Amino acid sequence: MLVDALTDLDRRRGWQSAAVALTGAASAAPEAAGELNRALRTLATTDTADEAGSERDRPARQRIDHLVNLLTARAVTHPETFRAERTAAADILAAHRGFVPQAAVLLAHALDLDAGPDPLHSALVRLARLHERRPVLASRTAQTLATRITYAHRNGIGDTDTLLTVAARLGATGDTAEGLFAAALTATGGARTAWTGPWRTQLRLLRQHPVPDVRDAAYAEVTAHE
Template sequence: MLVDALTDLDRRRDWQSAASALTGAAAAAPEAAAELNRALTSLTTTDTADDAGSERDRPARQRIDHLVRLLTARTVTHRPEALRQERTAAARILAVHRDFVPQAAALLTHAVDLDAAADPLHSSLVRLARLHDGRPVLAARTAQTLATRITYAHRSGTGDTDTLLTVVARLGATGDAAEGLFAAALTAAGGARTAWTGPWRTQLRLLRQHPVPDVRDAAHAEVTAHE
């Protein structure tokens, strides 16, 4: 019933309530998570309907955007791990459509387990970076979201700084633009978190020599000691 209300584009009154109920149920029941994915798949196939019309504009896309906002908002309002698998599965569905890569990136950004060990955390960030090939603006936005999550994790008393430093060093060493932007944003968050101890200052210096100008700019924008 909820999927029908959400995917029937002729129903314009109750689809937001259905979206909220479906994402809420997905955290508690695998069956509901599967139905959420079915709804997303259905909506991606009907996305081009009513493109830039005078009465309606991409109604399916607007419903997908709403679902993504609900799924990412629950990172803060609920336990971060509660919908990690559901976000990852939804991101896979959206990532195969070029016009939904930003939504897929948002979901994967909020699916990253910041408490993971260095190797799995690094791998998840590399996978996330691959979505940003040729999308520097999106990469910068994702990097900022990652930094915000790191900051929030610090306030919540979670996340290991030494692990983060290891991962940042790996990301910054590849020369990749998206990985470099992630490294710069995470360095800013980690540096602030530790009052810019020596290893974080060293990492910032390295990023200021990165081959990608946007990464160098981001690193230079950070200040370890104010005049």
């Protein structure tokens, strides 16, 4: 019933309440999570990119955006739960070119910041692949990462040594998205540790990155204020 209310584009009332109920149920029951994914898949398939009418404009996309906002809001308050479901939803949206930004947001909020260097690095590389030829999106996602890591630190989540290892790996590839993610990790990790020696070294390396946007992000950080 909730999926029908959400995906029937002729029904213009009640879909927002259905979205809230469906995402809430999905966090508690695998069957509901599957139905949420079915709703996302249906909406992504029925979205029409050339709409821009006086009465309606891409109703399917607006419903997807609402679902993504609900999922990311839940991730902020409960970051360690519902991770697999956010990842699955991201995979569905990433298969549609028009919904890569929404997929990136979900994957950024699905990261396990308490994971070791190898799984966290792999997850960030996977996230970076969504940003090929999308430098503006990569910059936005890097900001999302910085915000999420800062919030996690306040709640005792995440290890600075892990962040440093992953930042070094990402920054060494020469890739734009990976470099911007490395800069985000370096900015948050450096601030967290009051810019101890290893973090200053990592910042210097990013200031020599082959991509100008990454260098700019590194130069925007200050290790000692005048």
